Amino acid sequence: MSSTPARVRIAPSPTGDPHVGTAYVALFNRTLARQTGGQFLLRIDDTDRSRYQASSEQKIFDALRWLGLDWDEGPDLGGPCAPYRQSERNAIYQQKVDHLLESGNAYRCFCSAETLAEVREKQKQDKLRLGYPGTCRDLDAVESSQRAAKEEPHVIRLRVPVEGETCFVDQIRGEIRIANCEIDDQVLIKTDGFPTYHLANVVDDIEFGITHVIRAEEWLISTPKHVLIYQALEHPLPGFFHVPLLRNADHSKISKRKNPVSLDWFREQGYLKEAILNFLALMGWSPPDGQEVFDLDRFQQEFNIEKISTGAPVFDLVKLDWLNGMHIRKMDPDQLLQRIDEEGFLPQGVSPQQAAAVLPLVVERMVRLAEFEPRTTWFFNLPEPPTPEDLVPRKGSPEQSLEALQATSALLKSDLPFQAEAVNEALDAMLAEKQWKKPLLFMPLRFALTSRSDSPDLIEVMMVLGRDNVIDRIDRAIAILECST
RNA sequence: GGCCCCAUCGUCUAGUCAGGUCCAGGACAUCAGGUUUUCAUCCUGAGAACAGGGGUUCGAAUCCCCUUGGGGUCACCA
Numbered sequence: 001m002s003s004t005p006a007r008v009r010i011a012p013s014p015t016g017d018p019h020v021g022t023a024y025v026a027l028f029n030r031t032l033a034r035q036t037g038g039q040f041l042l043r044i045d046d047t048d049r050s051r052y053q054a055s056s057e058q059k060i061f062d063a064l065r066w067l068g069l070d071w072d073e074g075p076d077l078g079g080p081c082a083p084y085r086q087s088e089r090n091a092i093y094q095q096k097v098d099h100l101l102e103s104g105n106a107y108r109c110f111c112s113a114e115t116l117a118e119v120r121e122k123q124k125q126d127k128l129r130l131g132y133p134g135t136c137r138d139l140d141a142v143e144s145s146q147r148a149a150k151e152e153p154h155v156i157r158l159r160v161p162v163e164g165e166t167c168f169v170d171q172i173r174g175e176i177r178i179a180n181c182e183i184d185d186q187v188l189i190k191t192d193g194f195p196t197y198h199l200a201n202v203v204d205d206i207e208f209g210i211t212h213v214i215r216a217e218e219w220l221i222s223t224p225k226h227v228l229i230y231q232a233l234e235h236p237l238p239g240f241f242h243v244p245l246l247r248n249a250d251h252s253k254i255s256k257r258k259n260p261v262s263l264d265w266f267r268e269q270g271y272l273k274e275a276i277l278n279f280l281a282l283m284g285w286s287p288p289d290g291q292e293v294f295d296l297d298r299f300q301q302e303f304n305i306e307k308i309s310t311g312a313p314v315f316d317l318v319k320l321d322w323l324n325g326m327h328i329r330k331m332d333p334d335q336l337l338q339r340i341d342e343e344g345f346l347p348q349g350v351s352p353q354q355a356a357a358v359l360p361l362v363v364e365r366m367v368r369l370a371e372f373e374p375r376t377t378w379f380f381n382l383p384e385p386p387t388p389e390d391l392v393p394r395k396g397s398p399e400q401s402l403e404a405l406q407a408t409s410a411l412l413k414s415d416l417p418f419q420a421e422a423v424n425e426a427l428d429a430m431l432a433e434k435q436w437k438k439p440l441l442f443m444p445l446r447f448a449l450t451s452r453s454d455s456p457d458l459i460e461v462m463m464v465l466g467r468d469n470v471i472d473r474i475d476r477a478i479a480i481l482e483c484s485t
Numbered sequence: 486g487g488c489c490c491c492a493u494c495g496u497c498u499a500g501u502c503a504g505g506u507c508c509a510g511g512a513c514a515u516c517a518g519g520u521u522u523u524c525a526u527c528c529u530g531a532g533a534a535c536a537g538g539g540g541u542u543c544g545a546a547u548c549c550c551c552u553u554g555g556g557g558u559c560a561c562c563a
Binding site: 009011012013015045047048050051062109112113116117120124127128129130131150155157170173174176177178179182183184187189190192194196197198201217218219220221222224235242244245247249251252253279282283284285286288290291293309310311312313314316318321322323325329362363364365366367393427437438439440441443444445452453454455456457458 | 502
């Protein structure tokens with residue numbers, strides 16, 4: 001495990017709902033920072049003004065904090081490198097790009113976006129390599145300055161060497177080499193004066209003292225451009241770690257068309273943050289001891305960034321469901337109840353005290369917190385009455401169900417103590433005496449009490465409902481059967 | 486299409502860097518049993534993979550090459 005403090009960052013773009021991929025990358029970044037006693041920074045990458053959504057930034061903060069992936073420096077927290085919003089750092093990019101212009105590592109390009117689009121079309125038709133044709137690359141310096149002074153619209157491009165190759169080491173994949181002729185003269189500053197990701201990202205990583213760049217694999221191919229910018233700025237390279245991209249079932253890059261990707265969605269469904277983090281950690285990494293259910297603390301102890309696998313993990317909700325159930329059952333009852341409350345899954349008008357009574361009966365059955373309400377409505381409200389068909393089990397008959405329910409009703413109306421053990425024994429005795437099979441009594445009883453085909457243990461259901469309710473519901477079922485025969 | 490990355494059960498993966506202990510281990514899912522008043526939990530068991538072909542080697546899932554397949558990327562988006 002690395003012992004030098006890592007300064008790492010994530011740089012989400014405020015263009016929509018908080019993305020599960022952001023949490024995935026944040027998890028690895030933050031964990032490395034915590035392991036090494038370094039810092040985890042949050043930088044808002046809002047240089048694309050056309051896709052910018054004002055509400056998005058706060059949603060990203062909220063989602064990440066909800067997951068427990070808190071940061072040490074960021075737009076809302078401030079820090080020694082403020083500001084942490086790229087749109088507020090334009091002066092710095094300008095200054096750096098002037099430097100690049102002077103050193104000849106960058107040049108102005110006056111080609112219009114339309115012209116370039118046409119060129120690209122032509123290249124596509126002729127099956128040529130797609131890329132900038134280099135029109136303005138060798139423009140006279142004086143002319144270039146004059147045209148810029150006259151405010152002629154232009155972008156600033158990186159001057160990529162024509163020959164040679166650029167290489168770097170990805171700490172997960174090994175050495176990557178790419179011929180420079182394959183690298184386009186990347187736009188550094190757009191016509192609107194804002195930097196592109198490539199420039200802003202490198203300048204900020206240098207300014208922020210970032211030591212490890214941990215990001216998604218989709219950036220791997222543009223890393224040589226970044227390397228060239230680092231070199232032009234005469235700054236040593238950080239460590240690069242490209243983690244695999246989360247995938248749809250068809251193995252394409254995860255997308256909202258084919259998968260739920262909004263962290264808000266997972267929260268609304270009642271997924272626990274513990275389960276989400278656990279699941280994400282398992283995408284590309286596996287615990288040395290094989291124990292797959294774990295929390296953030298243990299992940300921090302065991303995780304090794306260099307052991308992330310290179311394969312492409314399919315995002316499979318089925319396993320998340322299993323993990324969610326495991327974490328629900330691992331949590332202590334008070335904590336779970338509090339969580340259900342906090343996350344807004346307590347049914348309308350129900351107090352935590354009331355919920356505490358039924359919770360133990362349904363924990364073993366809950367996969368997502370949102371199931372709490374449907375699984376417990378029978379307790380908080382009188383359910384819709386069961387149908388006569390509901391009350392007759394497959395191998396039973398209306399007469400048998402009626403007799404069983406009537407006998408149970410009578411038993412409960414007697415002076416029998418209304419306690420789990422006593423009721424259980426009395427029902428067993430009744431079953432034995434009448435020589436009835438258990439399901440013939442319990443299935444009608446289940447529907448009488450809960451109006452569902454699946455429910456918790458019926459003795460427990462009765463105890464929690466109370467004698468009067470139980471008798472009322474059984475009698476209601478008796479009436480239904482009597483009417484139908 | 487060019488370039489780059491990747492390749493073990495349906496899915497997540499261990500094993501690959503330091504070749505033999507792997508006729509490949511675990512987990513989810515599936516199926517079959519057990520416990521049981523239903524569902525679930527829990528327990529037991531089963532089926533299920535080294536993409537293909539060449540090398541190197543006494544020996545290859547592990548190293549090399551080719552093929553195939555998948556993905557990413559080729560924006561004045563990130």
